[in-house]
Amino acid sequence: MNTIVTGWLEVAAVEDIPVRGSRVLRSPAGDIALFRAADGVVFALYDKCPHGGGPLSQGIVHGHSVTCPLHNWVICLKSGEAQGADRGCTPNVPVRVENGRVLVRAASLVGQAA
Amino acid sequence: MATRSLVVVGNGMAPGRALERLFEAAPDAFKVTIFNAEPRVNYDRIMLSPVLAGEKGFEDIVIHDDAWYAERGVTLHKGRKVVAIDRAAKTVTAEDGTTAAYDELIIATGSQPFMLPVPGQTLPGVVAYRDLDDVEAMLAAARKGGKAVVIGGGLLGLEAAAGLKAQGMDVVVLHLMPHLMERQLDQAAGYLLERAIAARGITVHCKANTHELLGVDRVTGVRLDDGTIYEADIVVMAVGVRPNADLARKAGLDVNRGVLVDDRMRTSDPSIFALGECVEHRGAVYGLVAPLYEMAKVVAAQLTGDASAAYRGSVTATKLKVTGCDLYSAGDFADGPGREEIVLRDPAAGVYKRLVLKDDVIIGAVLYGDTADGPWFFDMIRQKTDVSAMRQTLIFGQSYQGGASLDPMAAVAALPDEAEICGCNGVCKGTISSIITAKGLTGLEEVRAHTKASASCGSCTGLVEQVIRLALGDAYNPAAVQPMCGCTELGHDDVRRLIRAKSLKSIPAVMQELGWKTSCGCAKCRPALNYYLVCDWPGEYEDDNQSRFVNERVHANIQKDGTFSVVPRMWGGLTSAKELRAIADVVDKFAIPTVKVTGGQRIDLLGVQKQDLPAVWADLNAAGMISGAAYAKGLRTVKTCVGSDWCRFGTQDSTGLGVKLEKFMWGSWTPAKLKMGVSGCPRNCAEATCKDIGVICVDSGYEIHFGGAAGLDIKGTEVLGHARSEAEAIEIIAALTQLYREEGRYLERIYKWAKRVGAPHIRAAVVDDREKRRSLFERFVVSQKTAQVDPWAERVAGKDAHEFKPLESIRFIQAAE
Ligand code: SRM
Numbered sequence A: 001m002n003t004i005v006t007g008w009l010e011v012a013a014v015e016d017i018p019v020r021g022s023r024v025l026r027s028p029a030g031d032i033a034l035f036r037a038a039d040g041v042v043f044a045l046y047d048k049c050p051h052g053g054g055p056l057s058q059g060i061v062h063g064h065s066v067t068c069p070l071h072n073w074v075i076c077l078k079s080g081e082a083q084g085a086d087r088g089c090t091p092n093v094p095v096r097v098e099n100g101r102v103l104v105r106a107a108s109l110v111g112q113a114a
Numbered sequence B: 001m002a003t004r005s006l007v008v009v010g011n012g013m014a015p016g017r018a019l020e021r022l023f024e025a026a027p028d029a030f031k032v033t034i035f036n037a038e039p040r041v042n043y044d045r046i047m048l049s050p051v052l053a054g055e056k057g058f059e060d061i062v063i064h065d066d067a068w069y070a071e072r073g074v075t076l077h078k079g080r081k082v083v084a085i086d087r088a089a090k091t092v093t094a095e096d097g098t099t100a101a102y103d104e105l106i107i108a109t110g111s112q113p114f115m116l117p118v119p120g121q122t123l124p125g126v127v128a129y130r131d132l133d134d135v136e137a138m139l140a141a142a143r144k145g146g147k148a149v150v151i152g153g154g155l156l157g158l159e160a161a162a163g164l165k166a167q168g169m170d171v172v173v174l175h176l177m178p179h180l181m182e183r184q185l186d187q188a189a190g191y192l193l194e195r196a197i198a199a200r201g202i203t204v205h206c207k208a209n210t211h212e213l214l215g216v217d218r219v220t221g222v223r224l225d226d227g228t229i230y231e232a233d234i235v236v237m238a239v240g241v242r243p244n245a246d247l248a249r250k251a252g253l254d255v256n257r258g259v260l261v262d263d264r265m266r267t268s269d270p271s272i273f274a275l276g277e278c279v280e281h282r283g284a285v286y287g288l289v290a291p292l293y294e295m296a297k298v299v300a301a302q303l304t305g306d307a308s309a310a311y312r313g314s315v316t317a318t319k320l321k322v323t324g325c326d327l328y329s330a331g332d333f334a335d336g337p338g339r340e341e342i343v344l345r346d347p348a349a350g351v352y353k354r355l356v357l358k359d360d361v362i363i364g365a366v367l368y369g370d371t372a373d374g375p376w377f378f379d380m381i382r383q384k385t386d387v388s389a390m391r392q393t394l395i396f397g398q399s400y401q402g403g404a405s406l407d408p409m410a411a412v413a414a415l416p417d418e419a420e421i422c423g424c425n426g427v428c429k430g431t432i433s434s435i436i437t438a439k440g441l442t443g444l445e446e447v448r449a450h451t452k453a454s455a456s457c458g459s460c461t462g463l464v465e466q467v468i469r470l471a472l473g474d475a476y477n478p479a480a481v482q483p484m485c486g487c488t489e490l491g492h493d494d495v496r497r498l499i500r501a502k503s504l505k506s507i508p509a510v511m512q513e514l515g516w517k518t519s520c521g522c523a524k525c526r527p528a529l530n531y532y533l534v535c536d537w538p539g540e541y542e543d544d545n546q547s548r549f550v551n552e553r554v555h556a557n558i559q560k561d562g563t564f565s566v567v568p569r570m571w572g573g574l575t576s577a578k579e580l581r582a583i584a585d586v587v588d589k590f591a592i593p594t595v596k597v598t599g600g601q602r603i604d605l606l607g608v609q610k611q612d613l614p615a616v617w618a619d620l621n622a623a624g625m626i627s628g629a630a631y632a633k634g635l636r637t638v639k640t641c642v643g644s645d646w647c648r649f650g651t652q653d654s655t656g657l658g659v660k661l662e663k664f665m666w667g668s669w670t671p672a673k674l675k676m677g678v679s680g681c682p683r684n685c686a687e688a689t690c691k692d693i694g695v696i697c698v699d700s701g702y703e704i705h706f707g708g709a710a711g712l713d714i715k716g717t718e719v720l721g722h723a724r725s726e727a728e729a730i731e732i733i734a735a736l737t738q739l740y741r742e743e744g745r746y747l748e749r750i751y752k753w754a755k756r757v758g759a760p761h762i763r764a765a766v767v768d769d770r771e772k773r774r775s776l777f778e779r780f781v782v783s784q785k786t787a788q789v790d791p792w793a794e795r796v797a798g799k800d801a802h803e804f805k806p807l808e809s810i811r812f813i814q815a816a817e
């Protein structure tokens, strides 16, 4: 998909993301993990753990958090902050759901080089 | 060596305790033979109610398992009732003709439930409440649903009623007297109790005089004197017990209500002791374990030559074991000259307390709704404390005395060392504190093991924990068990037990029923629960993929850069030109960067992109290879050596056995990873003695090992047993695996599980007890039926496609804001 957009970009249907799971969106800004929590709320974070860059999309989703698959840091899906005693933050990506479609803010997808 | 023989008739809680004491004091003094009319080992009878309620299984209440008897050289005749004692010849004879000669004999025949002599009393479906058979009969009835009538509103009747209700039956309690538990409670307290019982949906009918039991082939109902009829699919009689003294009477011993004993617990024949509920001592007959345990101590001491040991009678205290009904009673309540009462009622709070005093000494106490002061009152009853100075405030409890604070810790701190903490086992505060210091104990389980405090009915657990806290300070975390994770207070074992007891079959059901504190768990509890459900409900439970760690979700191992590794099975480490060629082709086709031979005798393809996984697997599947489960908390590898096919030292076909084991056992999920090894001779080239399960082939067959490790910990295996044939070896190994699957805590390797439960327990179940082994083996076979599906093939066919396919890529984007 090569697009010029302003504002929000539709990237998936909510159903494409498994409940308590995640899908990856490839973008010029790097991989973005879209999460769908048990209560249906959708979140988006860059797919990089603040600890060692682990792919958060591969973790276990619980409540509004995900546990990184590499060394078990727990990351808040909303803020991207590491929880508990760990310190670090993964940038989040503004995301909206409208009519069952997932939209992310286009500006967040622009790559460094773009 | 044991020269004298001790025969015990009856294997209930009282002689069980006496034997423990005896073996502690003099392990080799006697050769012991036990006859038990019940066809089973010694178990905790007072915990039958939790079994009935589904909160515990029979395994949880066994006091001495088969291994216990085996280790002490005890002959236990299960299901053999003694019918005669020949005192002249000093022998006993059982119904089936088995005889045994004794130097010393203990009669511990317990009590018999009293059955109302009304028409219909012998119909099928009418049961007492005394042993496991009764509980099983009740559970069988409950499985069909329907109606239960319990006759008798005392402790036992109410526990039976609550249990049957918990099992989903409609329950009516019929009680002869005007209010429940009239022996312990006055009318007001009886009313509070009745209200609490009714609140759980149980109908209580007092002043109910049973006229007859209805039914032709089986009981169908109960008719009262006033003509009222209650339908019933099962009727439980809990109207009282009487000492089971027939055998003693027939043998010519002195018997009144019970078998008469003196303070040394000897009957009228000096070679014969009597012990437990069958006994009458100084005019008293007991129906609770605490006094029986005191008797047991005396019997053991007498047997080991302490002629001064004496039993002088007991004051008893009891608690109703119905969750949510706090009731404690101790001592004597009967009205009598010179007796006074102090009563406190707080109907709004549902609290009732009553003390009976005589000559400024408390002789009885009943507490309902708030039982915290029970042990304090009980202690004063036993010490005959003069309470005249605190009469005015006595009933408000210990925390009101001397202006002490209301802190429960302070209350326990204030208890004297002689204060009894555990009523069942007669353990006082000082014993617990001193053993904690002497042995450096740090937790409840250890205290239970060393003192037995809180190890029987468990209602004093809170107090025991406070005593531990006093001794250890804040270092002690009173949570009785290590909780699974922050989402629950329950430990792994409790969760597993409750999953089975309450038939919980999904993660949300577990979280709902067991009161999870978080809405959907965490990364610690969810994978554990998923495993427990997979293991307990094979074929029924639908695996929750989102509760699995990524490796098990996508059936490949994640690497540090987010790529994956692929390890196909090579059965027993064997491969072929065809397989190697397919591997080489796959490596070329997908430009897989690293190919490595693993420590587990197979080949690892490292650095595969996630989206390529299904295609890689498709090619490997096509060459006949399936997933090696190198990622699984499940069966990983079976390492073998070349064995008798080629090796000049090989005694058996170790490669063949390894392949058979791997083909039979692949696909099974286990608490932690499971690795095996089969070596063809004791030179052990397959390193079988550091595996979870290992086999060393020898000329006479197969030596089976378990509990090895060579990772974070290094540990050699222990020998489990010897098998003569391959088939027997496979059966033992599968049974062992199944036991581990059922008992292991999530992430607990076999060696840790074995350390926790003890090798004798495992050996008894999978080697010595053929029946148990067989049923474990069969359960394993059942679970394998649905487990042996190659996860790779399923995904090649399209399962979980979303896992491997990223959403559409956005390659170029220009934001014009
Ligand atoms: C590939 C392999 C190393 C190799 O190149 O040879 C390997 C690789 C890993 N081992 Fe291992 N272990 C490998 C044989 C072993 C062995 C030797 C054996 O099995 O004979 C051991 C010691 C024996 C034992 O298990 O007691 C071993 C003890 C461990 C441990 C320590 C386990 C323990 O409880 O002490 C871990 C950590 C864990 O599981 O938590 C581990 C964990 C791992 C993990 C899964 C680490 C991880 O979580 O990512 C590695 C996965 C790499 C991958 O993607 O394949 N690996 N690992 C071997 C794969 C065997 C196979 O074919 O399946």
Ligand SMILES: Cc1cc2nc3c(=O)[nH]c(=O)nc-3n(C[C@H](O)[C@H](O)[C@H](O)COP(=O)(O)OP(=O)(O)OC[C@H]3O[C@@H](n4cnc5c(N)ncnc54)[C@H](O)[C@@H]3O)c2cc1C
Pocket: B009, B010, B011, B012, B013, B014, B015, B035, B036, B037, B038, B045, B046, B047, B048, B049, B080, B081, B082, B083, B108, B109, B110, B111, B129, B130, B131, B156, B159, B244, B247, B275, B276, B277, B278, B286, B287, B288, B289, B290, B292, B318, B319, B321, B424, B457
């Ligand atoms: C459901 C229930 C709940 C209870 N709750 C509590 C409680 O909360 N607190 C408490 O303190 N107490 C409680 N009790 C009472 C307690 O269980 C008994 O006091 C105790 O078990 C008696 O022990 P015992 O060894 O004397 O007899 P038992 O445990 O009755 O054992 C007697 C054994 O001898 C066997 N036997 C009998 N005759 C022969 C023979 N001729 N040959 C061979 N074997 C024979 C019987 O089969 C039986 O197994 C409860 C009892 C029941 C049934």
Ligand code: SF4
Pocket: B641, B642, B643, B644, B647, B648, B649, B650, B651, B679, B680, B681, B682, B683, B684, B685, B686
């Ligand atoms: S186990 Fe024994 S027989 Fe087998 S290869 Fe090793 S040494 Fe040879």
Ligand code: FES
Pocket: A049, A050, A051, A052, A053, A054, A068, A069, A070, A071, A072, A073
């Ligand atoms: S990379 Fe996520 S915890 Fe280490």
